[in-house]
Amino acid sequence: MSEQVAVSESEAARVREHLKVYVMVFVALAVLTVVTVAISYIHLPTGTAIAVAMVVATVKASLVAGYFMHLLSEERVILWLLLLCAAFLIFLFILPLGTETGNGPLWPL
């Protein structure tokens, strides 16, 4: 008995075209993981190390969100939802800057 179920041929063709892209994104993610570990062995100054690591992590996260999560071709409503979420996230990260820590005020660092 066949387990085949009718699928949309045009959609199947579109997905087939994307398979190579998925593999390329995977390779890029693996290479960037090795790069970020390699950089950590150079012992850059703390500020630079944090900046470089976060830039590499953001690039990796963008690849996952853009291609694996299909955000690049997603409907606008999802993008607006995430933009709103990003605004709240930025506010969340700015909020502690007004905090007084054991080392004095958090900002200026």
Place this chain on the structure above:
Amino acid sequence: MSEIVIPYRVEPHPLTGVTSGKLGIWLFLASEVMLFGALFSSYVLLRVGSGDSTWPTGVEAGLNVPIGTFNTLVLITSSITMVMSWASLKMGNLGGFKRYLGATIGLGLLFLVVKGFEYAGKFGHGIFPATGWPEASDPSTFYGIYFTLTGLHALHVFLGILVNAWLLIWGVAMWKSEPELFTGRIEISGLYWHFVDLVWIFLFPVLYLL
């Protein structure tokens, strides 16, 4: 008795252009961004407030970078097997779907086993969430936030494995009756799984490398 039909399970809503399930998972993921965001924000606050003498780098604190790197690669690999399982369904290949989703579940379990060994190693050295960093002159909150962030992440991996296992063993019966709805469910489960991968992409450098 009339059956209640949930609208827009397969057909996109005319206003949003997406199915109810997809809108739902993205709203959930937005709330997850805030959950992990709050903890990352706490990490920054704890670290900046502690001073260098009481805040170790991951290596100084005894975390194993090669093991962390290995686990990062495991999770990245599980992300591509997840997207391939969805792509297999889109192409009408049920066998491929089963193999790829099975691999995703296996890789998720491997991640948890490795994480379990890491935790066991720390517990064996008397390091617990409340212990801090034993070598610090003052008690450090490094291990407090380490266990909180990685523990919450591991819980997410565990729940993702449960959902994927359910879809692979029982949910798959829907493929014959409602293939488009089932493919949508795999996409939704995949969005969650990729998000969990995405969180780890930030957790790994923050905790292990910096």
